[in-house]
Structures are given as structure tokens and as C-alpha cells.
Amino acid sequence: MDERLARDPAAIRAMFAEVAPRYDLLNHLLSLGQDVRWRRLLVAALEQAPAGRVLDLATGTGDVALAIPRRAVTGADFCLDMLALARRKETRPERGVTWAAADALALPFPARCFAGVVIAFGVRNFADLGAGFAEIGRVLVAGGILGVLELHRPERRAVAAMSRLWNRLVVTPVGRLVSHDGSAYAYLPASVDTFPGRTRMAELLRAQGYEVLVSRDLSCGIAALTVARWEGA
């Protein structure tokens, strides 16, 4: 658990490999289906991106990559078990999502090759958030769009208290039961608690050369959508 909270990449990768077979089921169950609506908002953020290929980073089982319309799409993740499930889920391979094994902090892509990058529930696991945003900037064209969907600790006290209760009574025990992984679903709330709020995340993005266009709470601040434009070189 400690290694995961230190965002050790090997420990994070091993945890996702372990929960991969039950990941989708648990996602929908533990968010009461809200994850589907949140991802739709993330995909819509790409409408602001210039023409060109987009990257779904930390694609996991590929739900975001497979929902992006009218674009050439790359889905990348550093967990091969998750990528294998994404590939299997693709019912229209002729649409041609390109799947790639890639670490977000050292992307195997040339500079300025994506018009947009989206990440759902991925940045919370990055070993270094600022370095991750800088690396994403490297592969974005000038004016390219970054959309981030992430879980945060709710700022409103009543919502935070309810969320803690939900995590303790539902997320951790149900996650343990369904995924057969004793601690992955204890990591989830702990990783949210130790992750910056969306305001801090917006500051980090600005410090890396992005203009923040949207920073908004979803579902009373349990999650947030952040959309930024890459202004860097």
C-alpha cells in the first residue's frame, strides 16, 4: 500500500494488472454509473481541439478511446493487462484505435504529434504530476487541448463526510470482494485523499505552460473536469 501511495510505477502497474478483469464492473458499480456521464464530458472537451490525432492516456480498458468520434485515436497505458482488455473490447477495429504501451512520464511519441490528450482517472497515479503535464505538453501541438477527469477529495464538508462513509462501507469491502485484491480498493480512497484538489491542479498546469479553460466540479466535487490549452513551445 505504501509503495502505491508513493506512486511507485511498478506497484501501480502491478495493482492494475491484478484488478483488470473486474475493473469495468467495479467502476460502474462503485460510482453508481456516474463514470459514464463523466467520461462523456471529457470526450466532449476534445471538440475544442484543433484537427488531428488525439491520445487517450492511461486508457485502461479503453472506454474513453473507444468513445471518441471522428478522430484518429491512440490509446496508451503502461499496464499491458488493461490494454489487452481494451483491444478485446474494440468491436469496430476498422475504426482503428492504435493501442500503445507507454509510460505517461516518458511518452514514446515525437513532439507535437497530438491535437488533444485526454486522461480519465489516470493522473492521480502519476509519480510526478508536474513532470507528467510537461511531458504531455511536449507531444501536444501549440493550441492543443488537454482534458483531465479525476476524482478529488470533495471540498464541502458534508459531501466529504458522505464520501468517506461510502468508501469505508462500500468501495473498500465491495472492491475487495469482487476484485479479489485485498488492498487495491483501499488504495483508491487513500490516493484521492493524498491527491491535490482541482484548484491546485490548475495551478500546476499553468506553471507548466497551459491556459486553463475549464476547472469544474462534477457530482458535488467527488470528481472534476479540467480542460487546458497548451500554450508552450
Ligand SMILES: C[S@@+](CC[C@H](N)C(=O)[O-])C[C@H]1O[C@@H](n2cnc3c(N)ncnc32)[C@H](O)[C@@H]1O
Ligand atoms: C483508474 S484506471 C483508468 C482507466 C481509464 N482511463 C478509465 O477511464 O477507466 C488508471 C489507468 O492508468 C494507468 N496508469 C497509471 N499511471 C500510468 C502511467 N504513468 N503511464 C501510463 N499509464 C498509467 C493504469 O495502468 C490504469 O490502467
